[in-house]
Amino acid sequence: MAKKGEGTSAQTGVEPEVQLENLGEQNEIDAAISDTGAVGEGPGEADVEEFMNIAQQLENELCSIVVGQERVIRELLLALLAGGHVLLEGVPGLGKTLLVRTLSDALTLKFARIQFTPDLMPADIVGTTIVTEQSDDNAAGSRRIFSFQPGPIFANVVLADEVNRATPKTQSALLEGMQEHTVSVGDATRPLPRPFFVLATQNPLEMEGTYPLPEAQLDRFLFKVLVRFPNAKDLIRIIDTTVGTQALRAKQVASGEQLLQLIETARAVPVATHVKEHAVRLLLATHPDQEDAPEQVHKYVRYGASPRGLQALILTGKVRALLEGRYNVALEDLQAVAFPALRHRIILNFDGLADGITPEDLIETIIEET
Amino acid sequence: MATVVPTAIVQGAGDGHQLTKALQSWRKRLWLQQVLRWAENGVITGLIVACLLLLVSRFTPWGAVSYWASGVAIAALLGALGAALWYRPSFARSARLVDTRLSLHDRLSTAWELRNNSAPISVLQRGDALKQLSKHRPSAAVSLRPGRMRLISIGIVAVALALLFLLPNPMNTVLQQQAAFQASLARQIAAIKQERTAIDGQSSISAQERAMIDKILSQALARLQQAKNGTQAQQALAQAQAQLDQLRDPQASNKAQARAAASSSLQDSSNTNLSAAGKALATGDSQGLGTALQKLASQVNNMTPAQRAQLAQQIEQSASQALGNPQLNAALHQLARAVADNNPGEISDAVKALEAAAAQDSANQNTNNSINQASQTLQNVANALASSTDNSTSQNTSQSQTSAQGQNPGQGQASSGQAQNPGQGQSNIPSQSNNGSGAQNNTGNKSGKNEQVDIPGQLGTGTSTADGNGGNGQVQPGTAVPYSQVIADYEQMAHEAIDNSNIPPDLKNLIQGYFNSLEGQK
Numbered sequence: 068m069a070k071k072g073e074g075t076s077a078q079t080g081v082e083p084e085v086q087l088e089n090l091g092e093q094n095e096i097d098a099a100i101s102d103t104g105a106v107g108e109g110p111g112e113a114d115v116e117e118f119m120n121i122a123q124q125l126e127n128e129l130c131s132i133v134v135g136q137e138r139v140i141r142e143l144l145l146a147l148l149a150g151g152h153v154l155l156e157g158v159p160g161l162g163k164t165l166l167v168r169t170l171s172d173a174l175t176l177k178f179a180r181i182q183f184t185p186d187l188m189p190a191d192i193v194g195t196t197i198v199t200e201q202s203d204d205n206a207a208g209s210r211r212i213f214s215f216q217p218g219p220i221f222a223n224v225v226l227a228d229e230v231n232r233a234t235p236k237t238q239s240a241l242l243e244g245m246q247e248h249t250v251s252v253g254d255a256t257r258p259l260p261r262p263f264f265v266l267a268t269q270n271p272l273e274m275e276g277t278y279p280l281p282e283a284q285l286d287r288f289l290f291k292v293l294v295r296f297p298n299a300k301d302l303i304r305i306i307d308t309t310v311g312t313q314a315l316r317a318k319q320v321a322s323g324e325q326l327l328q329l330i331e332t333a334r335a336v337p338v339a340t341h342v343k344e345h346a347v348r349l350l351l352a353t354h355p356d357q358e359d360a361p362e363q364v365h366k367y368v369r370y371g372a373s374p375r376g377l378q379a380l381i382l383t384g385k386v387r388a389l390l391e392g393r394y395n396v397a398l399e400d401l402q403a404v405a406f407p408a409l410r411h412r413i414i415l416n417f418d419g420l421a422d423g424i425t426p427e428d429l430i431e432t433i434i435e436e437t
Numbered sequence: 438m439a440t441v442v443p444t445a446i447v448q449g450a451g452d453g454h455q456l457t458k459a460l461q462s463w464r465k466r467l468w469l470q471q472v473l474r475w476a477e478n479g480v481i482t483g484l485i486v487a488c489l490l491l492l493v494s495r496f497t498p499w500g501a502v503s504y505w506a507s508g509v510a511i512a513a514l515l516g517a518l519g520a521a522l523w524y525r526p527s528f529a530r531s532a533r534l535v536d537t538r539l540s541l542h543d544r545l546s547t548a549w550e551l552r553n554n555s556a557p558i559s560v561l562q563r564g565d566a567l568k569q570l571s572k573h574r575p576s577a578a579v580s581l582r583p584g585r586m587r588l589i590s591i592g593i594v595a596v597a598l599a600l601l602f603l604l605p606n607p608m609n610t611v612l613q614q615q616a617a618f619q620a621s622l623a624r625q626i627a628a629i630k631q632e633r634t635a636i637d638g639q640s641s642i643s644a645q646e647r648a649m650i651d652k653i654l655s656q657a658l659a660r661l662q663q664a665k666n667g668t669q670a671q672q673a674l675a676q677a678q679a680q681l682d683q684l685r686d687p688q689a690s691n692k693a694q695a696r697a698a699a700s701s702s703l704q705d706s707s708n709t710n711l712s713a714a715g716k717a718l719a720t721g722d723s724q725g726l727g728t729a730l731q732k733l734a735s736q737v738n739n740m741t742p743a744q745r746a747q748l749a750q751q752i753e754q755s756a757s758q759a760l761g762n763p764q765l766n767a768a769l770h771q772l773a774r775a776v777a778d779n780n781p782g783e784i785s786d787a788v789k790a791l792e793a794a795a796a797q798d799s800a801n802q803n804t805n806n807s808i809n810q811a812s813q814t815l816q817n818v819a820n821a822l823a824s825s826t827d828n829s830t831s832q833n834t835s836q837s838q839t840s841a842q843g844q845n846p847g848q849g850q851a852s853s854g855q856a857q858n859p860g861q862g863q864s865n866i867p868s869q870s871n872n873g874s875g876a877q878n879n880t881g882n883k884s885g886k887n888e889q890v891d892i893p894g895q896l897g898t899g900t901s902t903a904d905g906n907g908g909n910g911q912v913q914p915g916t917a918v919p920y921s922q923v924i925a926d927y928e929q930m931a932h933e934a935i936d937n938s939n940i941p942p943d944l945k946n947l948i949q950g951y952f953n954s955l956e957g958q959k
Binding site: 340 | 542543544546547548550559561562565
């Protein structure tokens, strides 16, 4: 949980005027960070070592509290360190909320949870303008002014729980924030605090009365992570760690500023041309109108992945390379991140749905044939 | 899932020079390995192609197959070596290969691509790549030993090649036959050329006739040189013989007989000069004939009318013997009338006409002799070629053969021509030509398996005459065709006809059996 006064002012949800001023500061920070990517500059050995140390500590902390979900934690970290949002899909009770809360604890970030329901309105997410009384010393009285009351989206880590239960109108309230990191209410555009992560969950079983996320919304998520049911050994560990008297809580590993620095460090990892070409081939292979696409893609896919999928592949590939102790992206990195990066971007056609084909099957075929 | 802390960065990896230096040895090793691998591939490919060629040579006669097989194997090896040397792996490709073989996760290829990038993380990446690379040695990581499967493949193909080389090739007998045929053909071509030279040197025939004979022989030579087999050679020879027959005077035999009869009648005369003229006419001595006739003309002036009438009657009898030779007949008639009339001018004219007729006859005879000589040469060539083909066939089938020698007594109509029948081991069945005026009655002895048997004309047209005295006759070249060739043609035609017709299978077998039985008699 972020303390008041720490990090950027945007993290704390202050007045609109102040927010607009701080928006200029934020842009300067962004520009400064972007400048580090120039040739001859950028993160050095110390930055990389810091990245690896923090990432390792973060992963250890998460794994110590969230038991039996190592793969989910690794994929969540990949998306987090790449600066992207994550859609977690799994049945209730698997620790999705715990995972997100533990993450925010370990990073000392402001955490907000939004339980999506059919009657949830956009203003409940982004905030609204209200009339408040303000004391006026000169007039020896008070006066009424309009002030903006920020919604829960003004946090660093936003858990959008059961995001598919809200109406599309409410779901769309997240779109601008996820893509532009700003929120427009009335005639004012307010920046969101940085870092800003949306971790949404959805239940694949109870689809009655839900509103599946549209493709445009899905595409905003860098990863779609499937939370599987833990095995027997992990269930035993869950018993040992959760039903005893000891209450586990994650240690603080890094601040939001450090996290932003880690994201920039990861972005500096070089990518060879042949690796980029392989990523492009992977992406194009998801499109049924491509001649080189596998036969199964031609048969079962309606739409392939967008260029955001390519960005996801490369960005998370860079993070994975650093996590694996390398300074370059390898082909195996792309193949490892292909499943969470592409599975929600491949839209099956009727035949695919009827034949029980999953995007994972198609991605596996694409990796084998590309 | 623990995060791996990277190894210490190699100091001094700030530029790409060290990377180039480190990759150099790997590149050389990879190049050497490529040369060896491609050479192995070239050897395997070359051996397989050589095996295929040798296999093909077992179904199709191919004399130079061993050279081709060796050439292809060597060419494949050299081609593979050349390609391997030419396509030297680049540094980028070497980096990719080393990445793959050492599982360096694209470290080297990325480092090589960003070797000139001075960004700190690129320098770190290069150092990491060099550090990882330094853990391996090219000699240990890039093996130059051929793989077991490659060695086994080479061994199998080599054994197959050795077997194909060592096992007897059934097509070798065919090749030997072809070689024997070609050798025989070359000898016979030389004989024809020699005959051609001899005819060119003859002055007794006109230049025009020499040129025509020469043209026919040269065409025959050209066809023979292009002949692929015995059948084509025989056809070329038969065609040349037919052309020579067309040059021959069809009445030459009659004229010769008439001249012989007339000269014989003149020799029987009691008048010495007339008898001498008959002898000169018989021998073709034009000078002697002129002298005898001049003496006879002088003698006529001193004869009594009765003696002149008797002399004229003798000459007239001779003229009647020369009915087959109109020119000689007319000249003798003219001489008989001039003698009877005792007209010196007419006698002189008649003498000249007789000398001219005799000279013409002599020239015709010389021309015919030349044509006969050329035709005989061609016939000898045909017989020799047929004999060589039969011999090679019989040798290759390992059949014991008996040297057959027969004599052709050549009983024919007697004439003044003299000839020997050179054909040994041959028995020529009488041949009748379409245009021939002669008849040949040859009673040969057919003994032995390899006798050359000719049957009545199948190819060409021409006369077939046999002149002989007392059993020594010359067989005039006719249109005889070797029996073996004819039966082979018949057999082939019959097989084709059987295959192309709707004859029931059992009848097909019956017909094929018939021709197979004939084949045994060839």
